[in-house]
Amino acid sequence: WDVNFGDMGNFGDLGDIFETFFEGMGMKPRRKAYERGTDLELGVEVTLEEAKFGKTVNLEYGTRVACEACKGLGYRADAGLKRCEHCGGRGEIRESRNTFFGNFVQVVTCNECRGTGEVPVALCHDCKGEGRNSGKRSVQVEIRSGVADGQIIKVKGMGEAGERKAEAGDLYVRVHVKSHPSFERRGDDLYMDLEVPVTDIILGKKRTIIVLGGGKAELVIPAGFDPSQELKIHGEGMTKHASLIVRLKIKTPRLNSKAKKLVEELEKLLGEE
Incomplete structure (x- = not known):
């Protein structure tokens, strides 16, 4: 390529200018033949x-x-195919362009044959x-x-x-x-709420619950368990290494007169301890 610094009139777009400069020096790879x-x-x-x-x-x-x-x-x-007449089968042509660096003559890919040197x-x-x-x-x-x-x-x-x-x-x-109506996903763990009677919390119980996908798993509620804490069933999350986290929700029963008296007696017994 040849450089003539005599013409400094056309400043153009700086991005295009530097692209032209480096492409002319052979520092930019030619584009592929077809898109x-x-x-x-x-x-x-x-x-x-x-x-x-x-x-x-x-x-x-x-x-x-x-x-x-x-x-x-x-x-x-x-x-x-036949030889491209535009570039003579070379796949590239020489173009002259004015920049503020001067007049550049650069080798570019032929637009007719896309650099292959042949046309259909x-x-x-x-x-x-x-x-x-x-x-x-x-x-x-x-x-x-x-x-x-x-x-x-x-x-x-x-x-x-x-x-x-x-x-x-x-x-x-x-x-x-x-989203799922019964299960909430956090990472690979699953969360669910389980409503249980207060007696399950006080006495401790084993409950069979339905896990994601319709299978069954056993949940052990320890006697006197704090319902603000969570219970885990390992292997029942989104992966075999993740868990199903069960949050207990106490179901408040409706008491008849007999049940109410029993609760009152229980309250007195607990108060005496």
Whole structure:
């Protein structure tokens, strides 16, 4: 490249100027021949049960897919390619540009052949030479057990198709976990409220409770347990290493006259100790 500092009149955009300067010195890599496909993001909603045990979901979505007529080439394969006349088959051309550094002559990628040095003899009529057109894609996505709300799953190569067999974009699936009427999730632990009669607190009891997913687990309430504290059932959280935390809520009974007298007698006995 040649530099002439005689012309300082065109200051232009500083970003473009420095890009031109360093590109001309060979310090910036040339762009790829054809555009990579765009990445896509989709959302999927799962229940708390599905988040715990895992699920495979089938997704179908609209995007640009490889052209079926030309198999993504963008041109008729039987007609083939010919040398690009614009760049003489070199894939690059020399351009002159004025900056406040002076007049630069730089080597840039040929826009006609995208740096390949060849152009199609006959473009595909279906995709107009792009190698892709509008369509639909479908994919199975495995949502693993214990997935968190907002977690993103990457599916490589399932985004938009690239231009003329260039690399396809990736698909990103964002998982939303729906709230549950009985269980609250905090990290990998689950929380639930359990209403029990006051006698269970005083005497101590074993209760069978329904855990997330419909299974059963045994909960031991120690005699005289402080209901402001929490009980844990290990292994019944979102993972086998997490817990189900049970918060006890005392159910106040309705007393008839006989039951009321018994409670009053109990109160006197406790007061005498």
